Amino acid sequence: MVSGLSRREVNGxxxxxxxxxxIAGGFGVGKTTMVGTVSETQPLRTEEILTDQGVGVDDVSGVERKTTTTVAMDFGRITMGEDYVLYLFGTPGQERFWFMWDEVALGALGAVVLADTRRLSDCFPSVDYFERRGTPFLVAVNCxxxxxxxxxxxIQMALNLGPNVPVMLCDARKLDSCKxxxxDLVLHAMKVRGVGDEEPVNA
Structure with missing residues (x-):
């Protein structure tokens, strides 16, 4: 999906x-919410109810009221103007599901790392993962x-991010904020990868 970002012509x-x-980040940070908020189609969700089997395995400190968890991925779609259709893939947050990340991230233009200032360290694995892969990303702090x-x-200093990694505030419940x-991610990723053009991406 990444190479060139050229539009394809069909029947003129x-x-x-x-x-x-x-869309990545720690457990309970708002990934499923963001995909559901912004998707123009019914989002695909693979949520399961948290059970006693997760006790001692999943760290729910700070999100004790959370009752479900993503076990595979979230999927949604949003059209940006006439030029782009973004396909959104939300990763599972718990460590026991990290083995799926390589498949989810394959071919991605870039990534959003959602962060919660109450559990900021939870987004370190996502930051490290995309840095190792060389995938352009930004950090969006869910308020x-x-x-x-x-x-x-x-926040940038606490996460030890380079000056070239954008950090911004967002509200995963609000459409305009998610857009x-x-x-910002698409423009950042296109600049890092040296693809596309300088025209603005419209919602």
Whole structure:
């Protein structure tokens, strides 16, 4: 999906470019919510109810009221103007499902790493993963009610991110906020990969 980002012509009509985006982050950070908020189609979800079998395995500190978990992936789609169709793949957050990440991330233009300032260390595995793969990514801090607010520079330093990794605030429950994150990611990833053009990506 990544190479060139060129549009394909069928029967004299230019089709939007298909772009794969990964939504990653720790357990309970809002990945399923973001995909569901922004998807223009009914999102595919693979959620299961948390059971006693996860006790001692899944760290639910800070999200004790969470009752379900993604066991494979979330999937959604959103069209950006006439040029791009973004296919969104949400990764499972628990460590026991990390073996699936390679398949989910294959062919992705870039990734959104969702972060929760109450459990900031939970997004370290995602940051490390995309850095190792050389996948362009940005960090979107999901603003949960009651969570402490930090300057973006503080978050960037706490995560030991380079100056070329964007950090922004978002609300995974709000469509406009999610769209802004995705547009910024696409522009960032295109710049890093040296593909596409300089025209703005419209929602």
């Amino acid at each position: 009509r230019l089709l939007p470019t298909a772009v794969k985006i990964v 949960f009610e009651g969570s402490r607010r930090y300057d973006l520079e503080e 802004k994150v995705l547009i």
